[in-house]
Structure formats: structure tokens, C-alpha cells
Amino acid sequence: MTGPMPFPNIDPVAFELGPIVIRWYALAYLTGLTGGWLLLRRMVPRWPGLGGLTRDDVDDFLLWATFGVVLGGRLGYVLFYKPGYYLSHPLEIVQVWHGGMSFHGGLLGVAVAIWLFARKRKVPLLPFADTIAVVAPIGLFFGRLANFINGELFGRATDVPWAMVFPMGGAVPRHPSQLYEAALEGLVLLVVMAALASRPAVRARPGVLFGTFLMLYGLARFTVEFFREPDPFLGFVWQGATMGQLLSLPMIALGLSVVAYAARRRAVSGTA
Template sequence: MLMYPQIDPVAFSIGPVKVHWYGIMYLIGFASAWALSLRRCKKPYSPINSTQVSDVIFYAALGVIIGGRVGYMLFYDFKNFITHPWIIFQVWDGGMSFHGGLIGVVIAIMLFCRKHKRNVFDVLDFLAPMVPIGLGAGRLGNFINGELWGRVTDSPIGMVFPTGGPLPRYPSQLLELFLEGICLFIILWVLSKKQRPRLFISAQFLLWYGIFRFIAEFFRQPDPQMGYMLFNWMTMGQLLSLPMIISGLLILLYVSMHTRNTKELSCNNT
């Protein structure tokens, strides 16, 4: 059995203000996305230039924070939110929904593209490879907080979490860091090294995140207020990931057919 490292969720304090590791993880995610965006925007097919990078990251950050928190309240903690609506502002305690954050980012990028007159699908394709860094950092923040731990296990990798009872559990946060953070980043970064058809990268993101999250949910303890949603084994995370997998496959099919038809039309015209 592995020992859970006792890490204070508060990184440091400045007077009465406590800076939590969870918040620092979000800052790392946004800063990394900004740095990589500055690198990616130098490519000739980039939909934004270097002067627009800070603007698009700002819009995306608002989408992540607002959408993630609202999504968590709606998808995972609606009853508690109705009776204690002020908890929506307590982001330092955790409780962010990726699926809500994704919706928030899409809406935010639509507003950005409307302002700068850019194609929203091109900008989403541009940003998708940077998202896994923030996801991985967020999962590390979950681990430090000792939250979202896994199901009870007798395997050698089990850990006893301070808030998870006396039995060892899977460190599912680290599994999600590996799958949704490291693996997803490598896949998207490699695929985006050359110009791809519009929506291709976004579809790959939807597909692979959905698959990785669906797998990770088998090791993660369902949220106590939700439990299992279907068939006594399917969780809310899996239910929300299924549309992502299906959408990713359908978009890839559309992109493939559109690309093939375009090539055939080009050949017929020559």
C-alpha cells in the first residue's frame, strides 16, 4: 500500500489571505496555455496572432472558471446549491466540472471570435492541445486536496486518504492526471504539429478525453450525492463523457468525408 503524502492544501498565506494549491494549479494551467499559444501562433495557419493570445486565454479562463463551477453545481450538487447558493463562489474548496468548463469555454470562444471576426472552429482547434495541461494540473490539485479519491482496493497502489475512511483507495486523481493530462496532451500535440482539416483536432479532443474519462471513472469513487446513475455501475462522469465520444466520432467521420469529397472535386477540375 502506498502512503498518501500529507500536503497542506494551503500553499502559503499572506496575512488573512490563504493561497491554495488548487488555485495555483489553475494558474499553472493558464500560464502554460498562454506560453504554448505564443509558440503555436507563429505557425502560418494559426487563426490568431501573438497580440490576440492574451485575449483568447483570458476568455478561455473565464469560461473554465464560470462554466466549471456552474456545471458542477448543476450536474453534481444541485440540491446543495439550491439551499446554499453562496457555495458557488467557494472555488478554493474544489468542485469544478470539466464538462461544465468545456461548455463555458466554447461560449467564451464564440464571444472572442465574434469580437475578433475569427472562425470559432479554427480557434477551438488551436486551443485544444493546450487544454490537457490544465486538466492534469487540476487533477494534481484534487490529489493535494485529498478529494475525488478512488474506489476501495486491495491492490498495492491503494492509498488511505484523510477524508476517504480507513480503507485504501485507488489514487484515481493521479490516473486522470496521466490519462487526461499527459496522454491526451501528447496525442493532441503530435497531431497538431501539421495543418489539419477544420474540426479534426477538436474532434480528437472530444473522442480521447471521453474515452480516458470513461475508463478513469471505473477507478474513481462516484460522488456521494450522485452515486451510480445507470445499471448500478455507470457514473455521471461516464454519462457526460458518452456524448463526447459519439460527437468526436461523428465529427471525424464528417471531416473524413468532407476532405475526400474536396479532393475528388479538385481532381475532377484538373
């Protein structure tokens, strides 16, 4: 049996411009948001039920989505993972440069942004949410790659040939679970969502894509958590389940409910 694969030890700092430090993690967020924005601009004009939404509206929504991701992700981490700590250290809540973001919180933040934006611009909610669901895996992919570069959120101890020794994980070879998540939550989910979105019958059922995204992400995250090391300050939360798994179960249930609701509704007409 060969030894563990070497961890690449990439510097988390991509480059520095005088006092300005640009980290790969920030670039991952920027790339994910930009990639989603560009794809969304191409999809929206031809999407059934969104005849009143323009590319300029999509440009405006980019700012809403950014605030939703950052604020929701940070508040989700504070509330879901370390409420006691931040209750005692409230000033550290805004110190996002020290790390600590929650995908589930970011999802809630973007969901609120979608709802507020759709209400303000008088855009049909479910068709708009469907388009966001199609592009969301782009950000997930780059975010997980950034986790890998940072050597954080690594996996459990293992002897598989592709195991790695992470700098913050001790001398034990571990699953590169960040790459598992990048593959499942990012690439695979993007391919599945794009394939479904290419079918006019699916696009004509507002909510099917949004519900499918919730369900498939929840299943992917629940599965990968079996290979990911639980957060040391939490461990296993209940009956051997991690916090990530417990937060994913409502996503799966909600996704199934949304798909079932959408399937019962009348199909909308529009350009294919």
C-alpha cells in the same frame, strides 16, 4: 503483500501572505492556464487558417478562457451534481472557495468562450478550437495533481500495491485515481494531441484535433471512472454508471461527429 502506500499529506495551502491564502488548487489553475497560453502563443502564427490571429489576440483570449473555465466549471457542478441543494442555497453558488467544480461544465464554458471570441475577432472557429484542444491537457494535468494534493476525488477500495489510504476516504486503501487521470487526461492526451498537431495534413483539416480531443478525453474519463469512487451524494446514477461516465458519452459521440465532419471538408492551406 506489502501494505498500502502512505499518502503524502501535503498541506492544501501552498503559502500565506498575511490574510491572503494561496492554495495549490488555485496555483494549479494558474499554471495550467499560463502553460496553455504560452504554448498557444507559439503555435498560432504558423497555424493554417489563422493568418489573422496575432499573439496579442492570444493574450486577450487568456482572460476569456479563465472566465469560461471558472464560470462553466462552477455552474456545471451546480447543475450536474447538486441542483437541488443549490436551489435551496442559492447564495452558496458563488462560494467557489468551498470547492465544487465540474470539468464538463468547464469544457462547456471554454467552448462558449471560444465561440464568442472567434465571432468577435472574426477568427475561423474550427482552426482556433483545434489550437485550444492541443494545449488543454496541460490544465487537466495540473488540475488532477491538485485533486491529489487535496486528497479529494479518490478511487475505489482496492488491494493493488500502490493503493493509498486517503484522509477523507476512511481506513480503506484506495486507487489513487487522481494520478490515473493526471496521466491519461493530462500527459498521454497531451503527447497524442501534440503528435497529431505536428502533422501538416491534420492541421489542414479544421476540427480534427478538436473532435479528437473530445473523443479521447471522454474515453479516458469514462475508463478512469471505473476506478474512481462515485460522489457520495450521487452514487451510481444509472445502471451502474457514474455521472462522470454519463457526461462523457455525449463528448465521445460529439467528438466522432466533429472528426467525421472535418474529414469531409476541403483542406485549408497555410504555413506548415
